[in-house]
Amino acid sequence: xxxxxxxxxxxxxxxxxxxxxxxxxxxxxxxxxxxxxxxxxxxxxxxxxxxxxxxxxxxxxxxxxxxxxxxxxxxxxxxxxxxxxxxxxxxxxxxxxxxxxxxxxxxxxxxxxxxxxxxxxxxxxxxxxxxxxxxxxxxxxxxxxxxxxxxxxxxxxxxxxxxxxxxxxxxxxxxxxxxxxxxxxxxxxxxxxxxxxxxxxxxxxxxxxxxxxxxxxxxxxxxxxxxxxxxxxxxxxxxxxxxxxxxxxxxxxxxxxxxxxxxxxxxxxxxxxxxxxxxxxxxxxxxxxxxxxxxxxxx
Numbered sequence: 001x002x003x004x005x006x007x008x009x010x011x012x013x014x015x016x017x018x019x020x021x022x023x024x025x026x027x028x029x030x031x032x033x034x035x036x037x038x039x040x041x042x043x044x045x046x047x048x049x050x051x052x053x054x055x056x057x058x059x060x061x062x063x064x065x066x067x068x069x070x071x072x073x074x075x076x077x078x079x080x081x082x083x084x085x086x087x088x089x090x091x092x093x094x095x096x097x098x099x100x101x102x103x104x105x106x107x108x109x110x111x112x113x114x115x116x117x118x119x120x121x122x123x124x125x126x127x128x129x130x131x132x133x134x135x136x137x138x139x140x141x142x143x144x145x146x147x148x149x150x151x152x153x154x155x156x157x158x159x160x161x162x163x164x165x166x167x168x169x170x171x172x173x174x175x176x177x178x179x180x181x182x183x184x185x186x187x188x189x190x191x192x193x194x195x196x197x198x199x200x201x202x203x204x205x206x207x208x209x210x211x212x213x214x215x216x217x218x219x220x221x222x223x224x225x226x227x228x229x230x231x232x233x234x235x236x237x238x239x240x241x242x243x244x245x246x247x248x249x250x251x252x253x254x255x256x257x258x259x260x261x262x263x264x265x266x267x268x269x270x271x272x273x274x275x276x277x278x279x280x281x282x283x284x285x286x287x288x289x290x291x292x293x294x295x296x297x298x299x
Contacts, residue, residue, distance in 0.1 A: 014099065032091040077220045126234075153248060
């Protein structure tokens with residue numbers, strides 16, 4: 001493979017038929033990843049880094065939010081398209097990093113920050129755009145609720161894994177990680193056919209970023225072909241999300257704490273290793289010391 005000038009065929013083999021080809025949502029697998037290959041082909045030839053493309057994705061997402069916040073018909077269509085561009089660039093940056101072998105924790109960190117910033121801006125912009133269009137500040141408040149709901153749905157996962165590092169850093173011993181290798185891609189859990197899951201499963205799904213993005217594209221089409229219907233759908237979407245997203249986030253956090261889900265997941269992933277005594281030589285003769293390997297990343 002040519003690292004500096006890959007062919008489209010080489011990129012397709014890596015991204016569409018490689019080990020990670022089935023990972024991701026439908027929009028990524030069927031649209032963004034196959035078409036991002038062309039962007040990756042160009043980006044590698046232009047010498048662009050994965051970090052630069054991540055920043056470009058963030059710029060597109062924030063520009064899309066600003067367009068949505070204008071409240072105009074043209075602004076909404078532009079905002080939806082810019083949001084789609086941001087999603088597409090988010091696939092390009094990963095492909096560039098994998099091709100060049102520069103995948104690392106720094107890139108993942110920047111990627112997560114970009115996702116949070118884009119989600120927060122987009123949620124608020126949807127409400128603020130209605131406020132600008134109708135003159136009612138209540139829609140701006142609704143946008144703030146949408147933004148907070150989407151943010152906390154995402155942050156509850158981040159906070160869970162951040163909490164994992166507290167016992168890992170405090171422990172003088174070592175931990176064995178179980179479940180971290182293999183098993184991917186795993187099939188998505190099916191829609192439950194009974195119980196409260198029948199309602200919560202689709203509710204969580206409609207709050208996922210790629211589903212929100214598809215909803216934006218649908219509303220953008222309505223803005224062009226049926227402007228009067230588009231505004232009512234926009235209002236219904238923001239009003240519904242302003243209630244649904246915060247309620248789901250609150251319920252998920254409360255359930256995790258009530259059921260001890262964070263402790264349970266930590267126990268499934270990390271198993272303490274017994275400390276092994278080893279023989280060491282010293283000036284005063286051999287003595288035993290304990291091997292204390294700490295599973296911390298800060299040394």
